[in-house]
Amino acid sequence: MKSSELKNQEYKYGFSTDIENFKAPKGLSEKTIKFISEVKKEPKWMLDWRLKAFNRLKALKEPNWQKPKYPKINYQDLYYYSAPKSMKDKPKSLDEVDPKLIETYNKLGIPLNEQKRLSGVAVDAVFDSVSVATTFKGELDKKGIIFCPISEAIQKHPELVKKYLGSVIPLSDHYFATLNSAVFTDGSFVYIPPNTRCPMELSTYFRINASETGQFERTLIIADKGSYVSYLEGCTAPMRDENQLHAANVELVALDNAEIKYSTVQNWYPGDKDGVGGIYNFVTKRGACRGKNSKISWTQVETGSAITWKYPSCILQGDNSVGEFYSIAITNNHQKADTGTKMIHLGKNTKSKIISKGISAGQADNTYRGLVDIGTKAKNSRNYTQCDSLLMGNKCGAHTVPYIKNKNSSSTIEHEATTSKINEDQLFYCNQRGLNQEEAVSLIVNGFCKEVLQQLPMEFAVEAQKLVSISLEGSVG
């Protein structure tokens, strides 16, 4: 990418769609929850579940141990449900969807029209609190794969939802997870039947559009015995000078011999140069390797959000199960990130690998916080952790806070971390070859992140590489 191009690229997804919205009354109350449940035409058990979460929430306090501090959120001043008016009666096909919405997704580079779409990726597009469209449904149906908005799954596949919802992230896990359980609006549901390899990448694209609205989506992915699925998640939001809350819950369940690969390219609006506005991205992501030989792999590229606060985790219950976590977290200007993972080893011969790359520039703060816990029964388990941080300038910070627990003698844990700045020799070498400073930095940073970038599916890798360069724009020199 040319440097001139770099300079002109501000947050290009910052536009907002002028569309008439249908909203729940402001504030968090039983009334709001009942409203959401009613709009979604949910069965009673679902409403009861939500109310149970809401009751629990009253007793919980917001956690405050995180590094990035933020002004108190007024939960009564938020809209918990906002949907385009045209979506009130669910359109039956894409032709009935408001052209403004289709236009929005075209602008974001996500055409919902199957013909125009890169073949091989099925998309569920979530706009504020509703799912707009899901592509390639027919093709997936043939294989018995369920890929639909979670609100639809609650109605059509209650047995699966009842069995797995809240089984990885319990109802009363912590404040934000419980808040999500009470007021979640939409998100994706995936079920892969036994011995099936999902023929295409499944993807959800989240878009926050309405102002003063929080997005609370819920994703549930179940990979039955011997199945495989690769799932991608992308997100953007308009530029606004208010902070918006995004508190999602993602639950993954992998049964015997199943594998789930979950990739995220998170590009929420990060706020402007002075730190005004931006999304608070407080997400709970957790996967359970329930079955033997199962595997869950998280890959995340975190470039957006004013504050990112999340720890995609793996609970390795099944014997021989594997957990992986690959992460790039880039913070520039006034962005703050506190992210990492938890690997809880419970089964025998379980393995986990953590590769985390943090890059801070401007006045940003970037923290890796992780937990590796090998239990007494997890014999012959293994963990390898590597977290590297790169600092650009002396106004930013890079922090590493790993928690390492080993409770048996046959397991091995290895952890290493480094913090440094961009190597002068490498920069000099690139300059010498005719690359200017910004191109050289972009090249070196991409090299620094390579181990993670190569874990991403093809369609995302190119995008992510560009994103890495753009996020650091203006941070050199």
Added chain:
Amino acid sequence: MEQLFNIDLEKISSSTKKEALERKKNFELFLKTGFPNKKDENWKFSDLNFIINKNFKQITNNDDFKYDQKIKLIDDFDHNNIILVNGILKSFDIKFEEKEKLKIENLKSNENFNYQSGNNLQNLNKALSLGGFNIEIQKDYKCKKPIIIYNYFTSALENKIINNSNQIRLNQNSELTLIEYNIGEKSKFLKNTFENIKIGKGSILKNIILQKTKSNGFFYKNISGNQDYNSSYQNFILSSGIKFNKIEINMNLEKEKSNCYILSGLNLGKGEHQEIKTQINHLAPNCKSYQKIKNVLDNESNGIYQGKIFVKDIAQKTDAYQLSKALILDDQAEFNAKPELEIYADDVKCSHGSTSGSIDENSVHYLMTRGIELSVARKLLINGFLSEILENISESKLKTFLEKSINEQVNGI
């Protein structure tokens, strides 16, 4: 909490009325929250409140400093000595040094102490402390021989608590090797020590903490210090056989070119619990810190390392390193680590590593093919693992002595 203590503050001699009032105030402050528990991030891995309540029914303040026995001194190398009985300075002998260059005295007042806020054990210490020792080395004086502090605990300490506050001052261009050596009877007691260290320009302090014999004591020691330009603090901890031990080191590298080394080898036997917690603050450019923590864990023991490196934005060219390694010999043993970095300067070299696992089977196999039997081979490897921390000690007699202590420890496994 109040039921646990049976302490009469009146009995503690205070020099002024103000001091007596202070004691009362601090004791009340302590009782409000009591001993720290695992909800406190600092005590996450060592729930002191739980441990104390499990082991003590009632705690009284120690007022017994009688001592009639002769302490057997170490005869492996020449040294000066200071003898403390139940924490109080009893006598000292500095025959190898120029007397006027060294000041050793009983520390009564701990007013100048630089305490950290939020540490409730400091309130307890302030309330009950009877002082400790104060060592000051004059400008440009380099001590010829090490000083050994014999920390003797009598048998009268059962269910008692000792609160100490010590002070060590090294003025410009001075040098001191200080060895703390715990010995004593096997009574079950609590010791809560706060130590303050100031190292002047160009000075070197080598601080060796050695524990060889079995002890039923529960120890907490908090060392906090400040370092001036081009000064050096080298801390070695060799410890085994203590029921509970937590050593907390907070060092501020305040001026350029100062350096701080923390090397520790812990060998934990049945039911023992030891924690090393460090915080090295790099507050000036061109400073260096190096930490190497080795743990050998056997039989239901619990080893913990919490280390933090903080680098201020102006502290460019910092070189900071942290390594913790643990050998877990038994399935009931547990090792927890939290090596933390907090960095605000960009031109730095900071890294940490942490490993835990069992003895390398390949190495054992190699030794066995050379005709060494299994138990000897294992001991040989453990010995090598722990001895690595002695690489920075240059005095050969002292080094031999410390190697001998490690040998004794390993043979005890």
